[in-house]
Amino acid sequence: GAGVSQSPRYKVAKRGQDVALRCDPISGHVSLFWYQQALGQGPEFLTYFQNEAQLDKSGLPSDRFFAERPEGSVSTLKIQRTQQEDSAVYLCASSLRLGEGYTFGSGTRLTVV
């Protein structure tokens, strides 16, 4: 596609509910990144894929967070048993090659109530 597409744009979840956030990167982009952005803060790194391989997941805050990219294109970030502190905007970004500037999606705003 022309840009990075994320869905849903907004998600309200009850505490304890599982959620799945989708990212469609730009076609052909090898690298895909997930970031978490709290209100008024800069994005914080969660995890990164090169093609289908998850090469770094050091930023995932707990084992409730899980990401996959099984065919090297679309990626899903899953959060199990959501808690209020998970409320944030989840940004996906892709780049054609490692180290190049990212193109970001518009993000998914998750609110846990």
Next chain:
Amino acid sequence: GQNIDQPTEMTATEGAIVQINCTYQTSGFNGLFWYQQHAGEAPTFLSYNVLDGLEEKGRFSSFLSRSKGYSYLLLKELQMKDSASYLCAVRYNYGQNFVFGPGTRLSVLP
């Protein structure tokens, strides 16, 4: 750590010039990016510096001093639409991700 520091908020007048500073840890430095983010929208790429000096792109310029661990983004002829957050991001050798600063919220007043 990789602390990246930026002022939290700045205010400037339409038509003026504003400079947004960013300082970062120099060890392992491998490039610095500036992004613009309007409220509720995706960050968009503005500039990239990996060597010392000034990179100019229209009304926006970005400067880098690697020895000082310092960069600034210079916005000239400010317009109302420049009201946004400006994010400084650093790429380090030991990771593939970028480390972002907290962002500077710029308000342009008429």
